[in-house]
Amino acid sequence: VSVSSLRATPEPLRTALVTGASGYVGAMSVAALLAEGAPRVVIPVRARHTREQVLHTLRLELAAEGLGELDLEARVCVVPWSALEDGSVRAALGPEPFDLVHCAGSVSYFATEELEQANIALTEQLLAFARAAGAARFVYMSTAFACGYVDTPAPEALLDEPEGDPTHYTRSKRRAERLVAASGLPYLILRPSVLIGDSRDGRYAGKRYGLYQLWMGSEKYLTKKYFPVCHAVAPKARVVFVHQDAYKRAFIAALRRLNDGSVMHIVSQSGSTPTMREAQEMWFERTMRPQEVHYYPHVDDVPAYKLDARQRALLALASVNLQIASRHWSFAAPTLAALESEGLAFPHVTLDSLRVCQERFVRSSERLRDYHATYAHLMPAKSRGIDVVPAAVAEAAHV
Ligand SMILES: NC(=O)c1ccc[n+]([C@@H]2O[C@H](COP(=O)([O-])OP(=O)(O)OC[C@H]3O[C@@H](n4cnc5c(N)ncnc54)[C@H](OP(=O)(O)O)[C@@H]3O)[C@@H](O)[C@H]2O)c1
Numbered sequence: 261v262s263v264s265s266l267r268a269t270p271e272p273l274r275t276a277l278v279t280g281a282s283g284y285v286g287a288m289s290v291a292a293l294l295a296e297g298a299p300r301v302v303i304p305v306r307a308r309h310t311r312e313q314v315l316h317t318l319r320l321e322l323a324a325e326g327l328g329e330l331d332l333e334a335r336v337c338v339v340p341w342s343a344l345e346d347g348s349v350r351a352a353l354g355p356e357p358f359d360l361v362h363c364a365g366s367v368s369y370f371a372t373e374e375l376e377q378a379n380i381a382l383t384e385q386l387l388a389f390a391r392a393a394g395a396a397r398f399v400y401m402s403t404a405f406a407c408g409y410v411d412t413p414a415p416e417a418l419l420d421e422p423e424g425d426p427t428h429y430t431r432s433k434r435r436a437e438r439l440v441a442a443s444g445l446p447y448l449i450l451r452p453s454v455l456i457g458d459s460r461d462g463r464y465a466g467k468r469y470g471l472y473q474l475w476m477g478s479e480k481y482l483t484k485k486y487f488p489v490c491h492a493v494a495p496k497a498r499v500v501f502v503h504q505d506a507y508k509r510a511f512i513a514a515l516r517r518l519n520d521g522s523v524m525h526i527v528s529q530s531g532s533t534p535t536m537r538e539a540q541e542m543w544f545e546r547t548m549r550p551q552e553v554h555y556y557p558h559v560d561d562v563p564a565y566k567l568d569a570r571q572r573a574l575l576a577l578a579s580v581n582l583q584i585a586s587r588h589w590s591f592a593a594p595t596l597a598a599l600e601s602e603g604l605a606f607p608h609v610t611l612d613s614l615r616v617c618q619e620r621f622v623r624s625s626e627r628l629r630d631y632h633a634t635y636a637h638l639m640p641a642k643s644r645g646i647d648v649v650p651a652a653v654a655e656a657a658h659v
Pocket residue numbers: 279280281282283284285286305306308363364365366367377378382401402403404433451452453454455456466467469
């Protein structure tokens with residue numbers, strides 16, 4: 261994608277119908293739309309959510325951005341999902357053209373029925389609604405991992421079937437993308453990698469995904485006693501996270517500048533992106549600080565049978581994500597590069613910005629505070645890091 265294939269004049273933001281706004285990515289997307297001047301946002305939610313809850317989350321996020329007076333009462337309309345069927349959503353959207361931004365979805369990796377319902381059936385339902393209601397554009401929130409396991413950089417195009425998938429989730433997102441592209445509607449497909457906290461203050465309102473799963477798992481399993489030796493899966497592959505503020509900026513830039521039918525990776529992969537090994541080392545230094553940390557390139561390299569039950573439990577909890585992190589993922593991101601060359605400020609993940617997120621997490625953890633108070637006297641000034649070479653690799657090198 262060259263700069264010339266972006267829209268020369270940015271489009272104004274339209275009113276939007278945003279699904280999934282009771283969740284993390286949807287809420288971030290709505291906050292960005294409101295901050296950047298979308299006239300109105302209509303949000304369908306399931307019965308367990310109230311309007312006040314949804315507005316509260318948005319107010320917190322906007323206040324953290326220093327934005328207080330955005331007239332949410334008038335600009336945000338929260339409706340039940342049934343409003344999509346009885347015509348009241350159309351009324352809430354008003355007569356102006358609108359974008360349908362579809363962020364609702366399941367990220368339950370292997371729950372096939374739930375994935376079918378939330379990622380396939382729901383997308384079909386929303387495409388039908390968008391067609392009937394005359395949506396100006398359908399914006400689908402996919403994932404960078406929709407490409408599955410491939411050997412070449414994932415293209416910003418519809419994806420072929422890969423040699424394999426890390427989860428059923430990635431397969432379902434790839435299928436949903438195809439439904440969107442075949443719908444006949446003008447569309448954008450956005451593919452963020454894994455969102456982490458804001459690059460400036462580390463705030464994070466999402467669930468236990470990515471690094472947060474590891475951090476919360478360590479907090480849960482490794483703080484009951486001091487482990488002189490810890491074991492960690494820490495491939496020397498670069499992490500593929502994206503800061504939530506970077507996501508919001510890229511999302512808005514995509515709505516304003518991309519032509520219909522575009523696919524865009526929203527990923528952080530600059531030369532200064534740290535490796536998982538560096539991220540893990542920074543974590544152990546700041547938190548458990550054992551005498552030694554044994555670092556393994558892959559989950560399968562860890563001698564799980566030798567581990568204490570708690571370290572094994574942590575490994576089991578994070579095992580799928582660690583397997584995914586052990587691969588060298590590569591996503592072609594020419595659109596993001598073109599937008600950056602046109603002035604988009606996109607804070608890529610660096611070791612320092614990751615430290616900001618980690619610090620926010622550590623400081624808000626009572627367990628980690630107690631752990632430090634109890635075990636500081638056992639901690640060395642610096643843990644010794646040992647890179648464990650898997651037996652097979654060592655043998656091959658020997659031969
Ligand atoms: N988080 C990330 O780093 C990331 C990265 C790339 C892509 N994504 C994509 O972004 C989307 C949202 O992820 P998230 O992290 O925001 O997850 P989340 O916090 O769990 O939010 C999921 C949202 O989808 C809604 N939803 C799920 N199933 C639904 C159904 N059957 N009917 C109606 N609404 C349903 C949820 O509603 P309830 O609140 O009622 O459950 C919630 O609003 C997913 O499609 C995911 O693929 C996320």
